[in-house]
Amino acid sequence: MSLYEELSRIENSQYQSFWNWFKDNSENFLQTLRARENVEENLIAILAPKIEELDLGLFFLIGIENDDVAELIFTPDGNIQNVYLAEEIVAAAPEIENWSFKALKPPTNIPSFEIRMMDLVFSKSNITFYPKNHPAYPDEIDLVMIYKDWREELADEIVNGVYIFLDNFLGEEAMIEKIDRIQVIGPEEEVPEEIPVEKLPEYINWREKEFVEKYQDITYSDENDSYTSFETILEDDTPIISTINTGALNWDNKASHPWILVLMINFLEVHDSGMPNQKDLDVLGEIDKLTLQLLPNLEGYIYIGREIGDGKCELFFACKDYRMPAKIADWLGSQFNDGVEITADIFKDKYWQIFERFNQ
DSSP states (O other), rough: HHHHHHHHHHHHHHHHHHHHHHHHHHHHHHHEEEEEEEEIIIIIIHHHHHHHHHHOEEEEEEEEOTTTTTTEEOTTTTTTGHHHHHHHHHTTTOOTTEEEEEEEEEOOOOOOOOEEEEEEETTSSSSSEEEEOOOTTTTTOEEEEEEEEOOOHHHHHHHHHHHHHHHHHHHHHHHHHHHOOEEEEOSSSSSOOEEEEGGGGHHHHHHHHHHHHTTTOOOOOGOOOOOOEEEEEEEEEEEEEEEEHHHHHHHGGGGGGGGEEEEEEEEEETTTTTTHHHHHHHHHHHHHHHHHHHGGGGEEEEEEEEEETTTEEEEEESSSSSHHHHHHHHHHHHHOOEEEEEEEEEEEOTTTTTGGGGGG
């Protein structure tokens, strides 16, 4: 049995237990939603603890669709590393009459859709946008959202409200995968031509289509690999040693691998120099070797290198997708927990700007 099959077997067992419980309670939940009475007491207060027990870092939305079918949506609430978990638990869901299960918030198709927060309203009537173009980074989708009812004293609340509106208007997957950067501002005297926000789905789909057509057949050859060592001394004289694939950093098609995985291995015992002891170095060697096997170049992953010092080691990968790296990072964290602690960060960086310091 492969590692991926073993992971699926363990997770499906966990998911099946939840779904067996949910199926037993589904009719009561459905009647509660249809009656629209005591929903908090008879549904939310019962379902929420069960989802928390799964320890997946997921939230949920529940309600009745137009055709009187109940809908349960699992959302990572913008956390990229938990997207695969939302998709896996929904994939494991059984068929239950009058129930629909979804992973990630879908785009809304309600013409009059709006969000209300405090005394603020976010809708198609008071939000416009324009794109910012970057000649050095032509494939980035960088948007400036203009909120017409801007109030400086509520700037944080307005920014949050615009993000929530977009998350529901565009759908969670589009927000995560298609947009690189968003800035929220109020009306200004001199801005490029404003575009109604209802045109935003069409705009990002057009840009995404161009991006996919440009990079879908691009692969990286490890024949380009060339490693360079760097040493940095921190203010407390602690050394940081980096071994970086500068050959990959000179590649012209970085945007074809737009997701960066930073696998962080924190050592629980370190020398005064910030370097790990021999035992932890041996463990690091195992993690390094295994990670390279699990994230091979031929499947869309490029090993950028590692940085070690100050009590930790960071492994860097550029990836075509983010789901499998997140899954593997979680598995590694569960397997190596004797003397080390493994966490991960996954984010979009189409031009690998995080590594520009190694090009100077």
